[in-house]
Amino acid sequence: MDRNRKLSPHFTLGELIRSETAERKGIDNTPSQEIIPKLTRLCEEILEPVRENYGVPFRPNSGYRSVALNREIGGSPKSQHCLGEAVDIEIAGVSTYDLAKWIRENLDFDQLILECYHRGVTNSGWVHVSLKPEEADNRHIAMTYTNRTYIDGLVA
Ligand SMILES: [Zn+2]
Numbered sequence: 001m002d003r004n005r006k007l008s009p010h011f012t013l014g015e016l017i018r019s020e021t022a023e024r025k026g027i028d029n030t031p032s033q034e035i036i037p038k039l040t041r042l043c044e045e046i047l048e049p050v051r052e053n054y055g056v057p058f059r060p061n062s063g064y065r066s067v068a069l070n071r072e073i074g075g076s077p078k079s080q081h082c083l084g085e086a087v088d089i090e091i092a093g094v095s096t097y098d099l100a101k102w103i104r105e106n107l108d109f110d111q112l113i114l115e116c117y118h119r120g121v122t123n124s125g126w127v128h129v130s131l132k133p134e135e136a137d138n139r140h141i142a143m144t145y146t147n148r149t150y151i152d153g154l155v156a
Helices: 013-017 020-026 033-054 067-072 096-104
Strands: 006-008 086-089 111-114 126-130 141-146 149-152
Touching: 006 013, 006 033, 013 033, 020 067, 033 086, 033 096, 096 111, 096 126
Parallel strands: 111 141
Antiparallel strands: 086 126, 111 126, 141 149
16 A cells, blocks of 8 residues: 555645554554545545645644554544544644634534643644545534533534
C-alpha cells in the first residue's frame, strides 16, 4: 500500500492511517480497499475545507484504526474510526472550540464531538468528526465530551 498516495491535494493515505501506538506496538493498521474511498471523502469534505479556512498545514491526529489498534487504545467498539468514517483533528494556534464551531456551521457531518477541551486553553483537546458513506445518513449530531461524560451541543 502506497502511503504517499494523495487522497486529496494536501493529505496522503499515510497521514490518515498513521498511529504512533500501532508503530510502537507493531500493530497492523493497513485498511482494506473499501476503506480508502471513505478516507478520501474525509479528506475532501472535512480536512481540505478546514485547511483552506485556517490556511495552516496540519496532520490529523487519528483517522483509520484497525480493530486491533482501536482495542489497544481503548476506543469505543463501535468507533467510526474502524470504518474509515472518522477523523480527529486539532490545529496549532487555533482554538479547538472555535474549530468545532466552524465545522458545525460550515460542513456536513454525522457526528461532531469536541473532546477534552478546557476552556481558555486554546490547544487543549481535539475535534472528532465523522461522515456516513451516504450523505442522507449524516445525523448532524454535535456533542461535547468532558470529564468522561457526553453533553449535547458544543460547550466550552
Ligand atoms: Zn475520534
